[in-house]
Amino acid sequence: MNTATQDTLDSAYFNVSDPDFVIHSQAVHDARERNWFARTNYGLAVLRYEEMKTLLRHPKLRQGSAAWPRHNGVTEGKFADWWNEVLLNKEGPDHARLRRLVNPAFSPKVLEQMNPRFQALAQELIDAMVAKGECEFMSEFAEPYAARVICIMLGLPESEWHMIAKWSATLGLALGITLKQDLPRIEEALEGLYHYADQLIDDRLANPGDDFVSRLVLAQRDDDALSHDELRIMLVLLIFGGMDTTRNQLGLGMESFMQHPDQWERLAEQPELAGNAVAEVMRTNPTVTWVTREAVETFEYQGLQIDAGTTVHLFSQAAGTDPRAMPDPSFNIEAERPPHFGFGGGTHHCLGHFIAKSDMSIAMPLLARHMTQIRLNGEPQWLPRSGNTGPVSLPLTFQVRR
Numbered sequence: 001m002n003t004a005t006q007d008t009l010d011s012a013y014f015n016v017s018d019p020d021f022v023i024h025s026q027a028v029h030d031a032r033e034r035n036w037f038a039r040t041n042y043g044l045a046v047l048r049y050e051e052m053k054t055l056l057r058h059p060k061l062r063q064g065s066a067a068w069p070r071h072n073g074v075t076e077g078k079f080a081d082w083w084n085e086v087l088l089n090k091e092g093p094d095h096a097r098l099r100r101l102v103n104p105a106f107s108p109k110v111l112e113q114m115n116p117r118f119q120a121l122a123q124e125l126i127d128a129m130v131a132k133g134e135c136e137f138m139s140e141f142a143e144p145y146a147a148r149v150i151c152i153m154l155g156l157p158e159s160e161w162h163m164i165a166k167w168s169a170t171l172g173l174a175l176g177i178t179l180k181q182d183l184p185r186i187e188e189a190l191e192g193l194y195h196y197a198d199q200l201i202d203d204r205l206a207n208p209g210d211d212f213v214s215r216l217v218l219a220q221r222d223d224d225a226l227s228h229d230e231l232r233i234m235l236v237l238l239i240f241g242g243m244d245t246t247r248n249q250l251g252l253g254m255e256s257f258m259q260h261p262d263q264w265e266r267l268a269e270q271p272e273l274a275g276n277a278v279a280e281v282m283r284t285n286p287t288v289t290w291v292t293r294e295a296v297e298t299f300e301y302q303g304l305q306i307d308a309g310t311t312v313h314l315f316s317q318a319a320g321t322d323p324r325a326m327p328d329p330s331f332n333i334e335a336e337r338p339p340h341f342g343f344g345g346g347t348h349h350c351l352g353h354f355i356a357k358s359d360m361s362i363a364m365p366l367l368a369r370h371m372t373q374i375r376l377n378g379e380p381q382w383l384p385r386s387g388n389t390g391p392v393s394l395p396l397t398f399q400v401r402r
Contacts, residue, residue: 012038014045016313017072017177022385023289024317032318036302042071043311044304045290047318049325051302052341055314056291060299064292064311065089071311072179078187079174085230086237101216101226102234106153111358117152121145122363130370130400134377137394141367142250143169149359150242154235155211156200164239165247167192171236172244175388190236197235201228246356248287248383248390249342253278253364255391256285258374260331267333268372268401271365277333278360282342283320284331287390290315291344316341373399 012031014021022028031038032047039045046052055061066089069080083089087098104110125145129135147161147168156164170189173182204217213235219225226234257264267277290313298308306312320340321329328335343356377397383389 049322052319061293064294146246251391268368274361283340
């Protein structure tokens with residue numbers, strides 16, 4: 001395709017690493033009306049539902065997150081080395097083998113057995129909050145809930161959730177647009193998680209139990225099992241990934257429901273809508289604001305030449321609220337929707353999507369059962385609203401539902 005033809009494609013430009021850029025802004029939605037894509041300082045951004053659905057699985061695009069450190073000027077060091085080796089950035093047989101080994105920990109059957117424990121945990125944390133009529137939601141509910149859930153999942157002592165949460169939240173800064181400036185803290189947290197993983201491996205070798213980590217450790221003697229380095233890399237990913245995104249998504253869920261109090265009341269009246277509620281939050285207010293792909297060869301799509309090596313960011317919120325895919329994209333937990341992209345899609349569909357849906361589906365209706373008239377009780381703090389996002393702090397006041 002010649003340059004002259006490409007230049008006739010009217011599209012917006014966004015500096016998505018600008019701390020003031022808001023990915024769910026009206027400017028992004030206006031750009032979606034101009035064209036299916038926008039240009040950014042990182043590459044292309046896909047803004048519409050059908051195009052995102054197609055390109056998530058396009059054979060000439062591979063997982064693109066591997067380029068994230070490079071986009072931010074980070075090409076060496078502990079974080080870059082770890083990031084290059086995580087499951088998220090593997091392709092082909094390596095990806096399939098690693099995923100096959102960890103999939104059993106996240107099966108629906110395993111989660112069903114753990115749901116009563118998740119429910120008891122959520123109730124414990126809610127009871128402590130409602131006694132006061134106010135809370136700092138992230139530190140009093142979202143963080144301990146997400147961290148202790150991953151402890152339960154992996155067979156870790158729940159008493160260790162504080163340090164796991166601290167390391168995971170700091171490592172999570174690597175997925176935001178402040179990676180370069182936060183790198184010393186990120187690498188310190190990564191070192192802490194590596195040390196924790198090493199101790200965990202040594203303990204399970206000496207004292208194996210009936211838990212997922214023990215099974216992974218003891219399986220090292222099998223031909224296709226994880227090597228020692230792969231095991232410690234995977235354990236860091238499982239601990240971090242299971243905690244950070246769930247915590248952020250719970251905070252974003254509270255933001256969404258404060259903006260739509262009628263929907264919160266509906267959830268309190270009909271807790272069976274919990275699954276729909278989680279899906280609506282992730283459709284309209286996802287913590288993972290984009291899914292990344294990279295072109296493995298040059299190809300043309302809808303009149304646009306996408307060169308080999310181009311990073312393609314698929315904006316999940318813009319696509320999830322595209323009026324072409326849903327005539328009324330407003331927040332409604334009773335509406336029937338096409339699948340959202342909060343967990344990505346294709347071969348790299350989020351490994352932990354079952355657990356994220358499960359633990360949030362338990363937490364949200366329980367919160368709604370006990371809390372009403374929820375309002376901000378001070379100024380919240382936020383991660384930049386680009387890259388992976390969410391509240392750092394979310395002070396709330398509320399009425400206890402009788």
